[in-house]
Amino acid sequence: MPDSAYTILLVSHLPRNLQLLAEFLEKEGYTTLSASSYGEFDRLLDQRLPIHGALVDIAGFNADIWMRCERLRAASIPFLVVSPQQSAAIQRAGLAHGARSVMVKPLVVKELISVIKSILEV
Amino acid sequence: MATSATKKTLAKAERSVQAERAVSLNGEGGAYPRVSTGIAGLNEVLYGGLIPRRAYLIRGGPGSGKTTFGLHFLTTGAAHGEESLFITMGEPEDELLANAMELGFDLTHVHMLDLSPSAEFFTQMQTYDIFSPAEVEREPVTQRILEQIEQIHPKRVFVDAMTQFRYLSTDAFQFRKQVLSLLRFLVEEGATVCFTSEGSSEAPDDDLQFMADGVINLESSSDNRILTISKLRGSDFRGGVHAMRLTSHGVEVYPRLVPEQHEQKFVQEILSSGVPELDELLHGGLERGAISMISGPTGVGKTTLGVQFMKEAAGRGERSVVYTFEEQLETILRRCESLNIPVRAMIEQETLSVVPIEPLHFAPDEFATMVRREVEERHTRIIMIDSVAGYRVSLRGEDAVTHLHALAKYLQNMGVAVLLINEITSIAGEFQVSEIGASYLADNIIFLRYLELGGEIRKVIGVLKKRLSSFERAMREIEMTRYGIKVGKPLTNLQGILSGRINLIEKPIRED
Secondary structure (H helix, E strand, O other): OOHHHOEEEEEOOOHHHHHHHHHHHHHOOOEEEEEOOHHHHHHHHHOOOOOOEEEEEOOOOOOOHHHHHHHHHHOOOOEEEEEOOOOHHHHHHHHHOOOOEEEEOOEOHHHHHHHHHHHHHO | OHHHHHHHHHHHHHHHHHHHHHHHHHOOOOOOOOEOOOOHHHHHHOOOOEOOOOEEEEEEOOOOOHHHHHHHHHHHHHHOOOOEEEEEOOOOHHHHHHHHHHOOOOOOOEEEEEOOOOHHHHOHHHOOOOEOHHHHHHHHHHHHHHHHHHHHOOOEEEEEOHHHHHHHOOOHHHHHHHHHHHHHHHHHOOOEEEEEEOOOOOOOOHHHHHHOOEEEEEEEOOOOEEEEEEEEOOOOOOOOOEEEEEEOOEEEEEOOOOHHHOOOOOOOOEEOOOOHHHHHHOOOOEEOOOEEEEEEOOOOOHHHHHHHHHHHHHHOOOEEEEEEOOOOHHHHHHHHHHOOOOHHHHHHOOOEEEEEOOOOOOOHHHHHHHHHHHHHHHOEEEEEEEOHHHHHHHOOOOOHHHHHHHHHHHHHHOOOEEEEEEEOOOOOOOOOOOOOOOHHHOOEEEEEEEEEEOOEEEEEEEEEEEOOOOOOOOEEEEEEEOOEEEEEEEEOOEEOOOOOOOEEOOOOOOOO
């Protein structure tokens, strides 16, 4: 499957983060969907669109974000959690709720692309 | 259409070549043509200017004049028809233009590339933390620089400040790589590049210094600004510390005076004082290209004696300048007039200029530049420094005697007669020539002394040293009268004048 056939769901509280992520991923040939609130997230998932992977920036969200992670797991969508700081608790919680990996901000574009590639290939 | 454009480009190229050549002819530059920095004193320090198509680092703390330097550099290029580009990373364009206008720079022909962060940067929409700024901002910044360079092909580029790129690099290695490739790109496109750095002990800029072909350091302390060159590939330069000033019309640099670099052929002749007895005492007078020190206690007539030589020179149409560090202009003029020296007429005919020097206003090199202008542009032949102690106290910075030495040697090489006025504190008593150790400078030492004789205070004049000729060993009485300076016959019946214990002797002692 070529990269352009993959759709990636981006979740972040900051609009500029979503914009930048979309910019970089689209340059790599991916299609992206963005959600900056729980409402948007739920709506997109309810539409049952073909989503191949997700990236969840948990900064600015409360503990309910883990329920959304469970939804992704239930839908068999592989996803990454992005944390604002290096924290063992977040790492544990993220992995416990189905994340393939927990990454710490700021992300390095090249690394991010290769991690996304790897989770999509599994 | 095409041919006219080509012609225009050719004419422009020719003009810029002419500009470079003009600089190289003026300067002492060697194998390379030079590019003017737009600051005359700095061109002199660089032996003609910058070597084209190289990259130079301008270092300095806040307010040290880096941006103003850039304005000089670019506007000089633009004035010669060279395409010039200002890349600003910190100060916004409109602010920069306003400041430049304030200093009298015309930036209408200078291209501006504003890469400073805009106000929107701070708003919610622009805030991000998912990537580091290095990842996000670098590409658009690089892209905009590339576009501008390819569009206008500048001959001169000024980047203010290159250290901003540090925040666009993830680590020191990336930064080095980026700066090097940017500099190489600019230079390959034909530009001479100057870039600034905000170096401090917390954020050292050693890496930039290694990358640059030349490093110009601007330093400022509370009362002093100095410029030094610490590196210049492919050329020699004038080392040491040079004085600098930020004026209302930009940067001025006063190169450190190196006397050996100035020489002028002159006729070895003797300047008469116009007073026959005084000339007898000096076996003719004072020589051109000699440093003469006139030493004596306060009020004895040292300045007047010096001006007497100038009066005689004015009669031959020669120009003299008195730099007075202590007395008011009016005081000197009135006193000289009362002694029948027509100073006001001399000033009117421009054969004399009396320049009062404000204390703590000038750095020694700045003062030296002023003296040089007098000598090189107005052909002044006698210079008086009144006094040596005043010079030392009034000029900012240390090492006054060294600077005075350099200045006096320079004047000597240029064939100017130098008069150093030296006041000694003791009215009578143990004999002293100079209290600040400057007497080694003098080729001639003339001294004036008070003398008590028969209950009356009188003055004597004598010569202690004369390198270029013999002189009369006896002292003579000197009087300042309203008809002028009067010098008497040799005093051969007195002894003990030097020790301050004067005796009348019945007949002159003759040892030889």
